Amino acid sequence: MAAVVQPSHPQLAVSAAIFRDGKVLLTRRARSPAKGFYSLPGGRVEFGESLHQALSREVDEETGLAIAIVGLAGWREVLPATAGAGHYLILSFAARWVAKEPVLNDELDDYRWIAPDALAGLGELKLTGGLEEVIQSAARLIGP
Numbered sequence: 001m002a003a004v005v006q007p008s009h010p011q012l013a014v015s016a017a018i019f020r021d022g023k024v025l026l027t028r029r030a031r032s033p034a035k036g037f038y039s040l041p042g043g044r045v046e047f048g049e050s051l052h053q054a055l056s057r058e059v060d061e062e063t064g065l066a067i068a069i070v071g072l073a074g075w076r077e078v079l080p081a082t083a084g085a086g087h088y089l090i091l092s093f094a095a096r097w098v099a100k101e102p103v104l105n106d107e108l109d110d111y112r113w114i115a116p117d118a119l120a121g122l123g124e125l126k127l128t129g130g131l132e133e134v135i136q137s138a139a140r141l142i143g144p
Helices: 051-063 116-121 131-142
Strands: 011-020 023-029 042-044 066-078 088-099 108-114
Touching: 011 051, 011 066, 011 131, 023 051, 023 131, 042 051, 051 066, 051 088, 051 108, 066 131, 088 131, 108 116, 116 131
Parallel strands: 011 088
Antiparallel strands: 011 023, 011 042, 023 108, 066 088
């Protein structure tokens, strides 16, 4: 199997804090980067795609869900921790669930709908860095 060659420049990515009935969707990564960690569904923005187009496409590819994007909740920069690791700028959006039930692709191996105020008590789950702050910001955009 050939080694994955990382680009020599930062990659733009998007993610969605998807809310349904007062809970947010967390998905667990099935492979690197962040294998075994819970995060938000999303991925790279393709050339010529708007951020919203990329987000809707990535959420559909990874979970099969239809969403309504509310607004930008925050951003996170992931710097390469080791040689060959990627450098990503991730723009995270607040979104509302619109239709369908989660059907995960091979990039993810678990999902959970969790109340945002319960995140701090989830010590048994490995969460990606900055996830709680992005979800809290997204929850403020979604409102009660």
